[in-house]
Amino acid sequence: MASQPExxxxxxxxxxxxxxxxxxxxxxxxxxxxxxEKDVAFxxxxxxxxxxxxxxxxxxxxxxxxxxxPGHEVAGEVTEVGSKVTKFKVGDRVGVGCMVNSCKxxxxxxxxxxxxxxxxxxxxxxxxxxxTITYGGYSDxxxxxENFVIRIPDALSLEAAAPLLCAGITVYSPLKYFGLDKxxxxxxxxxxxxxxxxxxxxxxxxxxxxxxxxxxxxxKKEALEHLGAxxxxxxxxxxxxxxxxxxxxxxxxxxxxxHSLVPLLALVKNHGKLVMVGAPEKPLExxxxxxxxxxxxxxxxxxxxxxxxQEMIDFAAKHGVKPDIxxxxxxxxxxxxxxxxxxxxxxxxVIDIGNTLKASS
Ligand SMILES: NC(=O)c1ccc[n+]([C@@H]2O[C@H](COP(=O)([O-])OP(=O)(O)OC[C@H]3O[C@@H](n4cnc5c(N)ncnc54)[C@H](O)[C@@H]3O)[C@@H](O)[C@H]2O)c1
Ligand SMILES: [Zn+2]
Ligand SMILES: [Zn+2]
Numbered sequence: 258m259a260s261q262p263e264x265x266x267x268x269x270x271x272x273x274x275x276x277x278x279x280x281x282x283x284x285x286x287x288x289x290x291x292x293x294e295k296d297v298a299f300x301x302x303x304x305x306x307x308x309x310x311x312x313x314x315x316x317x318x319x320x321x322x323x324x325x326x327p328g329h330e331v332a333g334e335v336t337e338v339g340s341k342v343t344k345f346k347v348g349d350r351v352g353v354g355c356m357v358n359s360c361k362x363x364x365x366x367x368x369x370x371x372x373x374x375x376x377x378x379x380x381x382x383x384x385x386x387x388x389t390i391t392y393g394g395y396s397d398x399x400x401x402x403e404n405f406v407i408r409i410p411d412a413l414s415l416e417a418a419a420p421l422l423c424a425g426i427t428v429y430s431p432l433k434y435f436g437l438d439k440x441x442x443x444x445x446x447x448x449x450x451x452x453x454x455x456x457x458x459x460x461x462x463x464x465x466x467x468x469x470x471x472x473x474x475x476x477k478k479e480a481l482e483h484l485g486a487x488x489x490x491x492x493x494x495x496x497x498x499x500x501x502x503x504x505x506x507x508x509x510x511x512x513x514x515x516h517s518l519v520p521l522l523a524l525v526k527n528h529g530k531l532v533m534v535g536a537p538e539k540p541l542e543x544x545x546x547x548x549x550x551x552x553x554x555x556x557x558x559x560x561x562x563x564x565x566x567q568e569m570i571d572f573a574a575k576h577g578v579k580p581d582i583x584x585x586x587x588x589x590x591x592x593x594x595x596x597x598x599x600x601x602x603x604x605x606x607v608i609d610i611g612n613t614l615k616a617s618s
Contacts, residue, residue, distance in 0.1 A: 266290050266389065268298075271616045272396025273590060274324035280314035282590050285324055286616075287392060289400045294339040297406045299351055302611035304394035305330030305420040305582075307451060308513045309355075309536065311594055313382055317538040322382045328394030329355040329380040330422045332415040333611075342403045350409040352570075354422035355380055355560045357391060357401045369564040371405075395590065397614055407566055410574035420451060420580040420605040421570050423560060428456035428509055429569040430561030431532045432463060437507040440464025445508035445524060446486075448535055449476050452511035454484055454604035455580060460509075461485045462576045468501070470508070470521070479603070484581075492520060503527070503551070511535045518555065519547050527551040534558055580605050586613035 266288035274285035292298040310327035312318055332352040335345050345351060359366050359374035366374050378385055381393030409418045432438045437460070444465045446456045453469075457480070460467045468488045469480045480486040490497045498520055505524045512535040522543075525531055531553070533541070543555050561569065573579065581604045585593050593606045608614075 268398070268400070270392070270396055270398050271614070272326045272392065273587060273614075274326045274392075274395075275314035275321075276323050278316045278321075280311070280594065282314065282327075282395070282594075285326060287324075287326070287396075289392075289398060290387070290389070292337045292339050292400055294341040295403055296339045296400050297335055297342060297345050297351065297403045298337040298398065298400045299333040299335045299406075300398055300611070301331055301394050301396060302333040302609075303416045303419045304328040304332070304608045304610055305423065305451070306590070306593055306597060306606040306608065307423050308597060309423070310393075311597055312513075312536065312538065314594070318536070320382070322390050325382050326392035326396050327381055328396065329353070330419040330424070330607075331380070331394030331399060332409060332419040332422070333399070336398070338403070344403050345406060345408070350411075350415060352407045352409050352415075352418055352422045353380060353394065353399060353401050353405060354407065354426060354566055357405050358386065361404075369562040371562050372560045395587070395608060395610070397610065397616070405563060407563070407570060410571055412574040413570070413579065416582060416584060416607050416609070417579045418570060419607050420455070420582065421573055422566065424451040424455045424580065424605060425459070425573060425578075426561040426566045426569050427534050427558070428452055428511070429459050429572070430565055431509065431534065431556075431558035432456070432459055433565070434558065435507060435530050435532060435556065437465070437530070438463040441466065442506040443468070443504055445470050445505045445521070447471075447492075447508060447510045447521060448512035449480060449604070450511060450513070450600060450602075451580070451605040452534055453509070455578075456509045456511065457484045457486050458578045462572070462578050468505070470524070498524065505529055507532065509534060513537060515539050515541065518543055522547040522553055522555070525551070525553050528553070530554045530556060532556050532558055582607045584609050588613070
């Protein structure tokens with residue numbers, strides 16, 4: 258719990274919070290700090306719903322602090338800047354992703370990898386440097402150190418930009434880092450949800466040949482005709498999987514629940530890579546024999562640094578890479594969470610905070 262009473266913060270804020278592990282969200286009044294000299298304050302207009310929000314409202318990772326205001330795909334418009342802010346001005350279109358601060362002095366921070374800083378301050382449900390608890394973007398306003406604010410290019414609407422700030426960077430970063438951004442590579446995407454559909458789009462923008470690997474054929478038509486995937490394989494169909502054995506340079510695995518990696522590793526070429534970005538609550542098994550033959554790599558990746566997030570969003574604007582979104586009103590959020598759990602969304606819910614979050618609701 259917050260070691261400093263929330264009343265000490267002068268700015269009134271309003272959002273939706275989960276109060277316990279039921280994960281049910283309801284209106285919540287709280288406060289935000291005054292805009293500091295290096296801070297940017299902005300009015301939240303849109304916020305994406307990431308599956309991590311769902312894990313967190315239910316405390317599935319065991320680190321949730323209630324009341325919990327989720328939201329780390331936040332986009333809006335600057336309302337105030339501190340006296341020493343140099344990068345932004347009032348009226349700018351901006352966004353915040355999964356982190357709002359870091360130590361700024363460790364090796365990761367010097368390498369523009371604030372996402373791997375041991376003192377990273379996540380956007381919600383962690384203790385901030387001033388001892389208060391961070392609250393996310395299912396709320397009317399945010400205050401953030403300017404170094405953790407992303408500029409949203411004019412070519413992207415704010416509602417399309419929001420999901421890029423987590424789902425987008427989370428798949429863009431490993432595609433780059435693991436050298437999976439070269440034209441002609443054969444890439445697989447497992448878990449065609451918010452992250453997965455962005456993985457297909459970025460991989461196609463890099464010129465890859467992309468196969469979606471799915472448990473059911475339901476998304477086949479859509480993946481091929483609409484998302485631009487080159488092929489589609491149903492993981493339960495042995496003959497289809499058999500035909501693709503040893504053919505993938507890399508697989509991005511964004512599955513949110515427990516699943517077997519063995520059939521996926523069989524699809525990877527010698528020296529190929531399986532990158533986990535999904536974060537199931539229980540450990541996954543990697544049998545030695547699934548990786549020693551073929552010198553295969555199982556790796557992981559978590560969001561991306563601020564510099565790379567800006568690069569990703571600029572790339573998305575330039576190449577027309579945009580998420581497929583379903584815009585909802587804030588009072589639909591609990592239904593949206595239930596639908597997200599059933600994978601019943603194409604492919605990201607985005608809350609229209611600006612038009613539907615009212616302090617009286
Ligand atoms: N690494 C990171 O930095 C990072 C960032 C954001 C989200 N995540 C995590 O990534 C995961 C996906 O997030 P999302 O927002 O894309 O979620 P999502 O719900 O939109 O997508 C998850 C997909 O996984 C599929 N799926 C679920 N259970 C499955 C199973 N047992 N077998 C096969 N497929 C299954 C669903 O059909 C869905 O298509 C979550 O665990 C989330 O917490 C990680
Ligand atoms: Zn997320
Ligand atoms: Zn650091």
